[in-house]
Amino acid sequence: MSHEYYRRGRNWFTAxxxxxxxxxxxxxxxxxxxxGPxxxxxxxxxxxxxNEKVSAAMIGFGIFMIVLGFRKNGQKR
Structure with a gap:
């Protein structure tokens, strides 16, 4: 594997x-x-x-964490 390969999304933010x-x-x-709807x-x-508002907030926070996990991380060398 190349040292430039970055495993996007495999971190605890996305999890x-x-x-x-x-x-x-x-x-x-x-x-x-x-x-019913x-x-x-x-x-x-x-x-x-x-409870429904808490669930909607949980989904919103989860999407925020996934986006945070997919941000580009610069690795120091």
Whole structure:
């Protein structure tokens, strides 16, 4: 292998990002199956602090971590 080869995305930022996205997605899918899309949409836009908002924030944070993991890292030589 070349010393210039960089394994993009194989770090803990992307691992944590994928974990957050999967966990947030599981909760949202579970709520969609139990309550239906109309109720979940209502829970997302009301003024209360709900589980659906936390799940959406988890997905957003997971995407941020994945993007952070794919940034270009300069290796010192």
């Amino acid at each position: 944590i990002g994928v974990l957050f996205c999967v966990m947030g997605g599981i909760v949202l899918i579970q709520q969609l199956l139990i309550w 109309e109720f979940v949409e209502e829970f997302l836009v009301n003024a209360e602090f709900t």
